[in-house]
Amino acid sequence: xxxxxxxxxxxxxxxxxxxxxxxxxxxxxxxxxxxxxxxxxxxxxxxxxxxxxxxxxxxxxxxxxxxxxxxxxxxxxxxxxxxxxxxxxxxxxxxxxxxxxxxxxxxxxxxxxxxxxxxxxxxxxxxxxxxxxxxxxxxxxxxxxxxxxxxxxxxxxxxxxxxxxxxxxxxxxxxxxxxxxxxxxxxxxxxxxxxxxxxxxxxxxxxxxxxxxxxxxxxxxxxxxxxxxxxxxxxxxxxxxxxxxxxxxxxxxxxxxxxxxxxxxxxxxxxxxxxxxxxxxxxxxxxxxxxxxxxxxxxxxxxxxxxxxxxxxxxxxxxxxxxxxxxxxxxxxxxxxxxxxxxxxxxxxxxxxxx
Amino acid sequence: xxxxxxxxxxxxxxxxxxxxxxxxxxxxxxxxxxxxxxxxxxxxxxxxxxxxxxxxxxxxxxxxxxxxxxxxxxxxxxxxxxxxxxxxxxxxxxxxxxxxxxxxxxxxxxxxxxxxxxxxxxxxxxxxxxxxxxxxxxxxxxxxxxxxxxxxxxxxxxxxxxxxxxxxxxxxxxxxxxxxxxxxxxxxxxxxxxxxxxxxxxxxxxxxxxxxxxxxxxxxxxxxxxxxxxxxxxxxxxxxxxxxxxxxxxxx
Numbered sequence: 001x002x003x004x005x006x007x008x009x010x011x012x013x014x015x016x017x018x019x020x021x022x023x024x025x026x027x028x029x030x031x032x033x034x035x036x037x038x039x040x041x042x043x044x045x046x047x048x049x050x051x052x053x054x055x056x057x058x059x060x061x062x063x064x065x066x067x068x069x070x071x072x073x074x075x076x077x078x079x080x081x082x083x084x085x086x087x088x089x090x091x092x093x094x095x096x097x098x099x100x101x102x103x104x105x106x107x108x109x110x111x112x113x114x115x116x117x118x119x120x121x122x123x124x125x126x127x128x129x130x131x132x133x134x135x136x137x138x139x140x141x142x143x144x145x146x147x148x149x150x151x152x153x154x155x156x157x158x159x160x161x162x163x164x165x166x167x168x169x170x171x172x173x174x175x176x177x178x179x180x181x182x183x184x185x186x187x188x189x190x191x192x193x194x195x196x197x198x199x200x201x202x203x204x205x206x207x208x209x210x211x212x213x214x215x216x217x218x219x220x221x222x223x224x225x226x227x228x229x230x231x232x233x234x235x236x237x238x239x240x241x242x243x244x245x246x247x248x249x250x251x252x253x254x255x256x257x258x259x260x261x262x263x264x265x266x267x268x269x270x271x272x273x274x275x276x277x278x279x280x281x282x283x284x285x286x287x288x289x290x291x292x293x294x295x296x297x298x299x300x301x302x303x304x305x306x307x308x309x310x311x312x313x314x315x316x317x318x319x320x321x322x323x324x325x326x327x328x329x330x331x332x333x334x335x336x337x338x339x340x341x342x343x344x345x346x347x348x349x350x351x352x353x354x355x
Numbered sequence: 356x357x358x359x360x361x362x363x364x365x366x367x368x369x370x371x372x373x374x375x376x377x378x379x380x381x382x383x384x385x386x387x388x389x390x391x392x393x394x395x396x397x398x399x400x401x402x403x404x405x406x407x408x409x410x411x412x413x414x415x416x417x418x419x420x421x422x423x424x425x426x427x428x429x430x431x432x433x434x435x436x437x438x439x440x441x442x443x444x445x446x447x448x449x450x451x452x453x454x455x456x457x458x459x460x461x462x463x464x465x466x467x468x469x470x471x472x473x474x475x476x477x478x479x480x481x482x483x484x485x486x487x488x489x490x491x492x493x494x495x496x497x498x499x500x501x502x503x504x505x506x507x508x509x510x511x512x513x514x515x516x517x518x519x520x521x522x523x524x525x526x527x528x529x530x531x532x533x534x535x536x537x538x539x540x541x542x543x544x545x546x547x548x549x550x551x552x553x554x555x556x557x558x559x560x561x562x563x564x565x566x567x568x569x570x571x572x573x574x575x576x577x578x579x580x581x582x583x584x585x586x587x588x589x590x591x592x593x594x595x596x597x598x599x600x601x602x603x604x605x606x607x
Contacts, residue, residue: 024435050436058458062429066401066432074432196419197437198399198416209411211409
């Protein structure tokens with residue numbers, strides 16, 4: 001598929017997963033990620049793969065745990081309330097150092113919330129995926145093309161570092177249609193000699209496990225895991241800089257918020273306002289270095305989010321609180337309009353950092 | 356001439372189980388079956404959370420440790436990914452019949468081609484003797500200190516009876532390991548549960564009525580007698596479902 005085709009974000013993601021070698025999908029119905037499951041239900045039986053509608057999100061993530069234990073690429077997808085149910089499994093995957101891809105097509109919360117797009121699972125994805133000390137690689141697509149590309153990337157990173165990659169999308173990314181080019185070549189192979197595939201009585205048994213009753217042993221595994229996380233922070237951080245060369249105001253936004261912010265930035269630039277954007281593509285690891293660097297020239301940062309400012313503290317930490325960080329947001333399933341972001345930029349330009 | 360030896364599928368390590376606990380017997384039966392069927396090298400076992408959490412150290416086949424109650428879901432993933440491998444779970448009553456009820460029922464409903472060894476000793480052992488979903492009415496435990504009062508704790512879950520109402524499962528049998536005759540029957544049932552999987556017949560569960568002398572507050576001998584006196588009358592032994600046998604009898 002080298003030519004461009006028009007696809008929904010959820011479907012492009014699902015097809016990319018198959019192209020990345022994923023042959024096992026487990027899900028449970030929840031809006032607005034239904035198309036992923038529907039696509040897998042159609043495709044998997046035709047290519048000898050597994051599509052299974054589990055009895056719950058909890059069961060689905062544990063089926064993922066089973067397939068991952070056997071060393072195969074595997075994924076599940078859900079939306080906010082369903083991801084909360086998967087937290088237990090996410091922690092076990094981390095504790096057992098298993099690679100997996102988990103998709104969160106976010107909707108508004110808390111509780112049952114709503115079914116419209118949201119970015120309010122930022123904390124959950126980047127800081128609190130479950131109990132215990134662990135991280136997930138969190139990828140935030142801002143186009144249908146990225147929904148597909150980051151899915152392939154997510155599988156590779158998961159295998160490389162033996163951990164969960166999460167695609168943190170939202171209802172807009174999942175539902176919107178754009179032309180995409182799906183062209184990835186053969187999936188990369190990673191060493192999986194740790195997998196439980198049967199000993200054939202020819203090697204000592206492999207054990208996939210997250211229980212370590214000796215505290216010094218458990219501590220050791222936590223230290224090892226965090227060494228790996230440090231490498232990821234150094235090598236895998238991804239972001240896009242937009243009109244940042246001479247920027248005095250820096251918008252920080254990801255996903256659909258970044259798309260909206262771009263329009264506002266173009267409009268503000270036409271008025272002579274020096275504004276740019278840093279768009280994190282990895283939310284963990286967070287692109288701290290370019291923000292710290294930007295803080296030397298920029299007088300104010302604006303976090304454009306569909307949450308109550310969950311990303312602000314990461315920006316403040318990244319720039320060591322050198323500059324004010326303002327919030328421009330909508331929540332509950334509402335999307336900020338370009339006008340709202342534009343107004344925030346104009347107001348910030350007038351203040352000139354004198355907040 | 357060797358007349359008795361440790362099964363090859365059983366690891367040569369000391370187990371953590373209490374004196375008089377019947378987990379050791381059931382572990383041995385499972386290992387004997389793996390040996391007799393020659394399937395140790397292509398078997399993956401799934402350990403639960405509970406007393407048998409460290410079963411992954413006791414079997415020589417590849418092992419996975421699952422989250423509490425989720426073993427049938429983990430086994431489903433393993434089996435779907437590797438249909439030519441033999442997948443079994445080993446779970447206690449808290450794991451299988453309380454927190455993991457949904458996973459158990461739905462793996463059975465799907466007739467997932469896996470083998471489940473279910474230890475019913477009517478108590479949570481690892482955490483120190485709390486009331487289990489299978490604790491008997493009136494049974495004294497740490498969390499039912501005045502005896503299980505069915506007026507507010509409800510009634511025990513009879514797993515084989517419950518699952519037998521589903522069209523899905525291939526084979527459900529309840530056995531016990533409190534005397535030689537019962538142990539021999541238990542072995543037969545466990546072997547059949549693995550043979551069924553090898554033949555592609557589907558979901559096979561063997562419920563093993565077991566003892567927990569430590570948390571029952573009994574001597575090992577008294578605990579085995581209590582199985583006859585109290586457990587088996589409430590949990591009658593026998594085959595609750597055998598689809599193949601039913602078909603054969605029905606002349607299909």
